[in-house]
Amino acid sequence: MAQVRARVQLNVGKNSDIPAEIISFTDLKDGKEHIAMVFNNADTEQDVPLIRMHSECLTGDVFYSSRCDCGEQLNECIEMMHEQGGILLYLRQEGRGIGLYNKIDAYVLQSQGMNTYEANNHLGFADDLRDFSDAVLMLNALNLPHVKLMTNNPKKLNALRDAGITVDSVVGTHAHIKAGVAGNKAYLETKIKHGAHMLDIKKIKKP
Ligand SMILES: Nc1nc2c(ncn2[C@@H]2O[C@H](COP(=O)(O)OP(=O)(O)OP(=O)(O)O)[C@@H](O)[C@H]2O)c(=O)[nH]1
Numbered sequence: 001m002a003q004v005r006a007r008v009q010l011n012v013g014k015n016s017d018i019p020a021e022i023i024s025f026t027d028l029k030d031g032k033e034h035i036a037m038v039f040n041n042a043d044t045e046q047d048v049p050l051i052r053m054h055s056e057c058l059t060g061d062v063f064y065s066s067r068c069d070c071g072e073q074l075n076e077c078i079e080m081m082h083e084q085g086g087i088l089l090y091l092r093q094e095g096r097g098i099g100l101y102n103k104i105d106a107y108v109l110q111s112q113g114m115n116t117y118e119a120n121n122h123l124g125f126a127d128d129l130r131d132f133s134d135a136v137l138m139l140n141a142l143n144l145p146h147v148k149l150m151t152n153n154p155k156k157l158n159a160l161r162d163a164g165i166t167v168d169s170v171v172g173t174h175a176h177i178k179a180g181v182a183g184n185k186a187y188l189e190t191k192i193k194h195g196a197h198m199l200d201i202k203k204i205k206k207p
């Protein structure tokens with residue numbers, strides 16, 4: 001059974017002015033250093049807090065790469081949780097679980113015309129290698145059996161429900177579209193078409 005190892009306050013967000021608490025865990029299964037980021041003490045003060053399970057994307061989260069929407073989604077989540085509280089589970093599942101170097105290889109293939117899933121398959125990987133059982137262990141360690149979930153990905157919803165977490169409602173993220181050859185429009189459209197994502201491509205975030 002995973003347990004909270006340490007929790008400490010810090011400020012996060014673009015201007016380092018959003019109060020949060022970062023939490024580490026013991027006994028997670030896959031050996032990765034997943035963390036939870038808690039806003040407004042939502043884990044102790046809300047009966048049904050907003051949760052996001054965000055998979056690591058170095059290129060998007062750190063460098064705001066044009067190829068995906070991860071960094072913008074992360075900021076959208078931090079800002080929403082600043083307003084209404086919530087718990088962000090930051091999961092070290094780079095490249096939907098294939099790792100950074102393999103994701104870069106997949107980008108090479110995408111530059112040659114393959115879509116995001118075809119590129120994964122061409123490299124010998126399934127469409128999505130992620131397993132959300134450590135996220136469930138983290139929710140259990142935080143004593144959160146009942147949540148609202150921020151995602152467009154039905155697999156995340158099913159993973160929580162299958163593990164016995166009650167998901168009251170699902171909150172979609174905005175479409176963060178970037179044009180151009182190395183843009184993310186085709187990537188987002190492919191996720192909707194082939195990945196059954198519930199993203200509303202017209203729900204564009206106004207600056
Ligand atoms: N293999 C592969 N992984 C990618 C590619 N583009 C982005 N990723 C990874 O996809 C994951 C995106 O994760 P999430 O932000 O949790 O998004 P999601 O599963 O699409 O679902 P929601 O954002 O919750 O709707 C990250 O781990 C990225 O590194 C790609 O072209 N190939």
Ligand SMILES: [Zn+2]
Nearest residue numbers: 057060068070
């Ligand atoms: Zn990304």
